[in-house]
Amino acid sequence: MTPGLAPELTTGTGPRRRFVLSSVPSDAHMWNLVVLQLFIEEMGHEVINLGVCVPVDLLVDRCRAEQPDCVVISTVNGHGYIDGVGVIDALRADPACADLLVVIGGALGVVGDRNTGLAGDLLDHGYDAVFPVAAGQTGEAMGRFREFVAERMRLPV
């Protein structure tokens, strides 16, 4: 067991939460979404996977309807810093989605980790957390995401 995590969230037997998992409008990559769905399901939660190239309107509609415990935006085509802003602005502008827990992660920029300074910009726009993934470090980023989820969801809802 990872130290510091609530036991029910590391064994997959704790409270089952609902996640909406989505790409951004311009990103057709699919494997990141497939792996993340399995990862979140193994944490014991339910995943509504919206798939690739998700239009912002569709994402907002589904989030409004599902009221998920967490929205996960995953993108690897290098436009995440641009497209990610449009996504969070739209979510925060909708009263029904303004308070949702929303995170973004993946290969967010076109030049790898040199872009990490831009993560602050995404936080300023309203993401609760940003998980940039450098080449070959998928596992580390997923570990950080897992810890974030455990910590946030241990809080009384």
Add this chain to the structure above:
Amino acid sequence: MTGPVRHPPFGRFVAAGHQAGRLLVQPRMGFAGVRVMRDGLLAVRASGVPAIGTVTLDSYTRVGQFDEAARAVARGLDLNGFPIVTHGADRTARMLHGVVADDFPVQVRHGSAQPERIFRTMLAAGLTATEGGPVSYCLPYSRIPLRTATASWTRATRLLAEHPDECHLESFGGCMLGQLCPPSLLIAISVLECLFFVEHGMRSVSASYAQQTHPQQDAEALGALRRLCAEHLSGVDWHVVLYTYMGLFPRTPEGAKRLLRESARLAVRTGTERMIVKTVAEAHRIPTIEENVQALRIAHEAAASEPAGTSESEMDTGIHEQASALVGEVLGCAPTVARALPLAFEKGLLDVPYCLHPDNDNRTRSVVGPDGRLEWWNTGRMPLPAAVRVHREPLSHRRLLDDLDYQRRRFDQPVPA
């Protein structure tokens, strides 16, 4: 003023190359600007190896966002390909003037689920060879309904078929998600898309297959594909095209080159006519012109040193039987291929493992087996022989990550001395 450049028929060029015992190699090359695109094509033509030129389009054009592509061009921003609709037929024809020749055909590669405007523009610019398909460019890369893509591809294919010059259309069905799709399903989709093209009047097609994780399995698959093409495509011109591995690519230059060489040898050994290469930059960024030319030369040298083979492979693990069963079941479910394809996905007769598109059943699963071959883990509702194993337990994300990374690990390891 330059008009459209007349193209030698693509299929005839490929057949002549094959008869002369040459593997034709082709890059996946596309640049935003007219000048650099032209320079790239000229460099491929001057590479000194038997090659075909490629104009790969950008992702805005792929999804029909022509305004976005135009904005990027106006600002001089870099795109990941040539925005052919934005540049238009005249500029594209001028870009190609003096490039296309009797010994140098050029193919357009685009990735679009609704390619009509792309096809109209390329035909007006004098380009007559392209690729894709109603399934292979819909399920993996878009979220439009399969029936919408099929209707669009019906109209688009007719544009090519009714053009006065002979056009060529290649199915991208041999790639589906780039990796982890077992060979029998790749073959079935590729053959079915070729049949769809022929149904709408095409007289020259190619069936594709992407290199997977095991050379013997790939050889058996290419033999099965050739056999099914011979059975189903009599009366039209056809050939087979191999794609160098389309999944996560080795990060080291040496690993990338070894994987590329392995694909070239596979092509020659199986009598494959044409191959589309990958470069050493694949895992990192969009390759330069020089990296593309280098990849063509490496592939050509590896091919030239491999003795030509026949399509007979030494081992039969049932790939042809599985693919044949899938093709037969799908053709039997409707009077036309255009109606059969969406229906087959609706019924789960075809089901691409892990594919999240809403019209895919997504019950099938696949793994890299203990010997490195791709195996079915769960065949969902597909009509495959009962001998194919079905596992009930779900796969872990760790296993999936390992399988996705299999080729990269294998080829990035230093070769033992």
